[in-house]
Amino acid sequence: MTKSDHVALTLSSASIAGITGGGVGVGDECNLSRKSLRRSWNQLPRCQRNLIIMGITAFCVTLLLFLPGDQLISMKDVHLKPGAAPFHMRRENTLQNPHHHPNLSPEKHGNDLPAEISAAVASPMTEDRFIKQEPSNDKAAGNVAYPEGNSAENVVKLPETAVAGNENINGPIDIVNNVEQPIDRESSLPIEEQSDMRAELEEAIRHPFNLAGESIDLHLQKMQTQLAKAQHFHGATNERQTAVVAAFKHSWAGYKKYAWGHDNLKPVSQTSHEWFGLGLSIVDSLDTMYIMGLEDEFNEARDWVKDSLRFHTSRDVNLFEVTIRVLGGLLSAYHLSGDQMFLVKASELGNRLLPSFLTPSGIPYSDVNLGESSAHSPKWSPDSSTSEVTTIQLEFRDLSRSTNVPIYESVVNKVNEKIHALDKTHGLVPIFINANTGTFRNYATISLGARGDSYYEYLLKQWIQTGRKDNDNLILDYMQAIDGVLTQLMRRTPRENWVYIGELINGHDFKPKMDHLTCYLPGTLLLGHQNGMPDSHLLLARDMMDTCYQTYIKQPTQLAAEISYFALNEKDENDIYVKPNDAHNLLRPEFIESLYYFYALTGNRTYQDMGWTIFQAFEKHSKVAAGYTSLGNVKNTLNTRMRDLMESFWMSETLKYFYLLFSDNRKEIDLEKWVFNSEGHPLPVYQQ
Numbered sequence: 001m002t003k004s005d006h007v008a009l010t011l012s013s014a015s016i017a018g019i020t021g022g023g024v025g026v027g028d029e030c031n032l033s034r035k036s037l038r039r040s041w042n043q044l045p046r047c048q049r050n051l052i053i054m055g056i057t058a059f060c061v062t063l064l065l066f067l068p069g070d071q072l073i074s075m076k077d078v079h080l081k082p083g084a085a086p087f088h089m090r091r092e093n094t095l096q097n098p099h100h101h102p103n104l105s106p107e108k109h110g111n112d113l114p115a116e117i118s119a120a121v122a123s124p125m126t127e128d129r130f131i132k133q134e135p136s137n138d139k140a141a142g143n144v145a146y147p148e149g150n151s152a153e154n155v156v157k158l159p160e161t162a163v164a165g166n167e168n169i170n171g172p173i174d175i176v177n178n179v180e181q182p183i184d185r186e187s188s189l190p191i192e193e194q195s196d197m198r199a200e201l202e203e204a205i206r207h208p209f210n211l212a213g214e215s216i217d218l219h220l221q222k223m224q225t226q227l228a229k230a231q232h233f234h235g236a237t238n239e240r241q242t243a244v245v246a247a248f249k250h251s252w253a254g255y256k257k258y259a260w261g262h263d264n265l266k267p268v269s270q271t272s273h274e275w276f277g278l279g280l281s282i283v284d285s286l287d288t289m290y291i292m293g294l295e296d297e298f299n300e301a302r303d304w305v306k307d308s309l310r311f312h313t314s315r316d317v318n319l320f321e322v323t324i325r326v327l328g329g330l331l332s333a334y335h336l337s338g339d340q341m342f343l344v345k346a347s348e349l350g351n352r353l354l355p356s357f358l359t360p361s362g363i364p365y366s367d368v369n370l371g372e373s374s375a376h377s378p379k380w381s382p383d384s385s386t387s388e389v390t391t392i393q394l395e396f397r398d399l400s401r402s403t404n405v406p407i408y409e410s411v412v413n414k415v416n417e418k419i420h421a422l423d424k425t426h427g428l429v430p431i432f433i434n435a436n437t438g439t440f441r442n443y444a445t446i447s448l449g450a451r452g453d454s455y456y457e458y459l460l461k462q463w464i465q466t467g468r469k470d471n472d473n474l475i476l477d478y479m480q481a482i483d484g485v486l487t488q489l490m491r492r493t494p495r496e497n498w499v500y501i502g503e504l505i506n507g508h509d510f511k512p513k514m515d516h517l518t519c520y521l522p523g524t525l526l527l528g529h530q531n532g533m534p535d536s537h538l539l540l541a542r543d544m545m546d547t548c549y550q551t552y553i554k555q556p557t558q559l560a561a562e563i564s565y566f567a568l569n570e571k572d573e574n575d576i577y578v579k580p581n582d583a584h585n586l587l588r589p590e591f592i593e594s595l596y597y598f599y600a601l602t603g604n605r606t607y608q609d610m611g612w613t614i615f616q617a618f619e620k621h622s623k624v625a626a627g628y629t630s631l632g633n634v635k636n637t638l639n640t641r642m643r644d645l646m647e648s649f650w651m652s653e654t655l656k657y658f659y660l661l662f663s664d665n666r667k668e669i670d671l672e673k674w675v676f677n678s679e680g681h682p683l684p685v686y687q688q
């Protein structure tokens with residue numbers, strides 16, 4: 001028989017069917033056909049054999065790709081014994097088991113993607129560690145091409161097309177990343193200290209009304225000498241400050257009349273808005289009233305805090321928001337007024353926030369139930385926002401220093417250490433982090449706007465709070481991050497040369513988009529420069545001030561939009577533009593905050609004039625009968641589309657920074673002695 005005969009015989013499916021369907025006994029028949037097939041196969045030219053193998057492989061891959069994810073999952077559930085599947089499938093199996101971790105369930109994950117894609121987004125390092133934890137009989141099972149180390153070919157990479165251009169934080173990337181990764185149990189603390197810390201943490205959670213094993217009151221009585229002393233403020237001294245105080249009083253009156261005890265005022269409908277049920281507007285406004293010299297208003301707010309602020313309701317709250325607004329508000333009121341009641345409340349709240357830190361990695365969960373002493377990841381994602389877990393440190397540290405109880409500072413220092421140890425992109429961080437694994441989400445956006453902003457702010461401010469030590473990781477990370485901003489995120493517009501900070505979508509694709517939130521940066525950069533940071537920071541700060549101001553005055557209302565875009569080249573009609581869906585203004589403070597730092601640190605009154613222009617724009621477009629409202633559209637003076645919400649940061653931050661900006665005494669708050677938290681609450685600077 002010639003080779004070609006064999007080819008003709010063995011490759012014809014009809015022939016194969018004929019052999020297997022003949023009258024010979026089944027065993028013999030199979031042996032015969034197997035031998036004949038093998039012989040025929042061996043006689044095929046190598047290139048034909050390769051072609052056939054490639055064809056079969058392509059067929060199998062196509063089949064797998066078109067099978068829906070749930071079919072894949074059920075397939076593996078049925079067929080795969082433990083350790084007998086490719087590693088990504090086995091991990092998927094673990095994921096689907098809701099008992100694997102109390103905070104993970106299939107519903108929470110919503111992971112209906114094929115297992116391959118889920119596996120593909122896990123980090124290389126993580127993937128490698130996971131493989132090493134698998135049972136050793138996998139190899140014997142013969143189904144796994146087992147990687148031995150962390151070599152390039154062992155790394156499963158996400159295909160570019162799977163993520164490119166996907167910028168929706170609630171979109172497919174979130175689903176893809178609903179993957180539990182291995183837990184990093186490493187800690188820089190020695191084992192005994194770790195378990196001491198854990199015991200202290202659990203003790204504080206079990207007894208929210210105690211400090212260091214005794215009642216909060218008793219504990220604070222014993223440390224009487226260290227308690228805060230009241231600061232003196234003289235009230236408005238000029239017309240502009242008086243106008244700001246009037247704006248505050250108008251806001252407060254509306255809140256008092258229509259929303260007293262609730263979180264926020266809805267000034268158009270003249271009703272209230274509840275978020276956490278913690279009287280946010282009252283607690284957030286305490287120090288503003290104290291600084292403005294509004295004694296009556298301060299006292300009525302104080303009485304409400306004393307008699308009505310309770311933390312035992314079973315309700316999920318956001319750790320970050322409650323920390324910066326309520327814990328920060330109480331601590332600041334305590335330090336400014338010297339009233340110990342605020343510290344008592346802050347201590348109880350601090351204890352009730354601690355369950356967030358009971359995570360495998362030490363990176364806190366985003367949501368905590370104050371009444372139930374439980375915490376979990378956000379409902380929509382397994383990840384916490386990076387800015388949120390890194391913007392609680394000033395407050396927790398201050399609580400420890402004020403009460404002489406170290407646990408609050410210990411838990412946030414641990415977060416600092418964890419974040420410091422993670423790989424970054426030129427010092428810049430992805431905007432999502434997993435509290436279970438302690439790792440950043442792969443391919444997450446890098447931004448100095450939403451979910452990234454105050455990571456950078458708190459690096460500098462924590463360093464200032466703790467006495468500005470040389471070679472401190474906080475300041476080293478800050479300097480590296482600002483270098484990253486300068487080299488990776490900063491751009492100029494083509495015609496008018498406006499400097500702006502863009503974003504890196506998926507961690508690498510530049511997008512010329514800047515949130516209004518980013519306009520806190522010039523103020524922080526200037527504060528850093530004042531404290532010894534390089535001149536490049538100052539130059540960027542100045543340029544950013546100009547750009548942020550443009551985002552206001554280029555709009556017909558002279559109010560900035562939530563998000564601005566910038567021309568990449570001359571084909572774009574305008575150098576700065578706003579898309580219709582981004583045209584809202586929420587009464588945010590960031591640019592006013594930066595104006596305040598520029599005035600306070602330079603004494604240049606030009607910044608006051610810039611602020612006055614903006615203050616008048618708020619008066620014109622946002623003021624309504626019962627307060628000040630957010631707007632839906634800053635692009636049309638005749639159609640501003642009032643949104644009917646006055647967020648607590650209007651009274652806490654925006655009006656406070658306006659008031660301090662217009663002060664005749666630019667050191668009304670001495671920035672050598674005080675550091676503002678992210679919600680505009682001044683806290684004392686410590687010597688170490």
Ligand code: DMJ
Pocket residue numbers: 454517588589590649653678679680
């Ligand atoms: C405030 O709650 C804080 O300033 C926070 O850091 C960012 N968002 C708002 C104000 O815009």
